[in-house]
Amino acid sequence: MKIAVEVKGLRKSFVSGWWKRKKKVALKGVDLTVPEGAFWGILGPNGAGKTTLLSVISSLLTPEEGEVRVFGKDIRTHGYEICRHINLSSGHANFLWSMTVRENLAYYAMLYGLSGRPLAAKLDELLDLFELKDFAKVRFDELSTGTKQKLSLSKALVNNPKLLLLDEPSVGLDPDVARRMRETIRQVHDRNGTTILMTTHNMREAEQLCEEVAFIKDGTIKAFGKPLDLKRHLRLGDTIRISYRGSLSLPPLQDTPWVYALQVDDSSCRILVDDHHQRLPKVLELFIGQEISIQDIRIQESDLEDVFIAFSR
Ligand SMILES: Nc1ncnc2c1ncn2[C@@H]1O[C@H](COP(=O)(O)OP(=O)(O)OP(=O)(O)O)[C@@H](O)[C@H]1O
Ligand SMILES: [Mg+2]
Structure with a gap:
């Protein structure tokens, strides 16, 4: 079995405040081994540490203690290499407000080296996949929450990631759009064998999409397994x-x-x-x-x- 993500003894804390320094330990020794091709859920109450965990795996945050390996490589030493194969979509994403949907997508695709015809083909494919064609020329700040969310998901696929990290992908979506979005995510997973780690507060969504789920609370994984086994x-x-x-x-x-x-x-x-x-x-x-x-x-x-x-x- 090939391993996509291996997290061992991960600790991460935040220090805030300039006068009285406050320390918050967000992850207190997390262990998680995700096989390639898995679709797993990271569940837990507000403030449990889910976003922090995805941020460390995607190398947006550095681990304080412990080890994080993605496709066998340490994110501290091989961050640049790993980033080519992963992508993250956040439910609360922000894009350049004055650029259109297509321009924003093009910007991210170019960061991964796409240009010319391959770039145009990729943009058309993603606009089609997420039903964004009608919004291609609409500025980001004029979009509804649901359409912003679709843009965030399509942005996360510009580099055909082998590992896709989804942080609350359906937050703020109406039930119909959420259902179609779930179908698209499943399609991406099934067709490309993409490993997916997803956080969600929607338990039906987790039950429908995730093969296994990890429950995280107060920065530690409390339980892990198939939904039926946990029941x-x-x-x-x-x-x-x-x-x-x-x-x-x-x-x-x-x-x-x-x-x-x-x-x-x-x-x-x-x-x-x-x-x-x-x-x-x-x-x-x-x-x-x-x-x-x-x-x-x-x-x-x-x-x-x-x-x-x-x-x-
Ligand atoms: N930049 C930061 N500065 C200070 N504390 C932070 C920061 N980011 C997160 N925290 C704290 O770390 C803990 C974990 O936060 P995190 O965002 O990972 O939780 P979460 O499980 O994603 O919650 P939610 O379900 O609300 O999205 C929380 O107590 C949060 O207040
Ligand atoms: Mg979060």
Whole structure:
């Protein structure tokens, strides 16, 4: 397995204030190994250290302690070389306000050495990919938040990065634009095998796009894994709610390891199970065995949002 990013014992602090100096430790020994081609999420509450982590990996900030390697190379000694293969898009990006969308894109593409026909072809490709053609001649300061965001994403692809760092890519986007933006990001990942590290506060977005997620809080990674495994680890489970007619007995479920909680009333029951896809047939077998007539079945799945809340507490 080839490694795209290797972070070991990373510490980073900020010192602010000119009279009374205040020190804030943003990252307190972060370890993370990201394989090439992965699409991972970095989640966590405000101020957890997510943007700081992406900024260090993209060499915008220097590490204070620890080691950061990108495609096997140390960012302290090979920063220039690494920068050719990575790019970052921030949800709060700022561009040269008086230049148009096309001019801004051209500016960044030229920084990576593009000129002439290859430059024009690249700009056309990106304007097309992010549906920016109609805005090509519009000045940055006249754009809506969503269009600025699209420009930020297209700018991040001018160098065909092998590693793409996305800091809250869908912040401020309407649901329709956000969905199309997610599809485009997934397309970039699937077609080019781009390694992507993305921060987001949108848990549905993380669940849809990210194969694995790291939860960061107070500058340390608290948990890491596939969304489903994290749900299992926290025993969050899914609730199966059944309304029925008749006299029900559910003792066989009481000592079952995949049942986390059980509550039976006169005409309804709530069963908290590890995974409803697997367990619903078994639960229904019990009802059928006792010839109980089922009136209604409702399932409430726990999701990454529940995992987020559990880790953020
Ligand atoms: N330039 C800076 N000067 C001083 N403190 C900073 C600076 N940048 C970040 N911090 C502090 O470092 C900590 C981590 O900030 P960071 O921006 O990485 O958090 P985050 O997880 O991205 O939060 P959010 O979800 O709000 O974007 C915060 O306490 C923040 O106040
Ligand atoms: Mg941030």
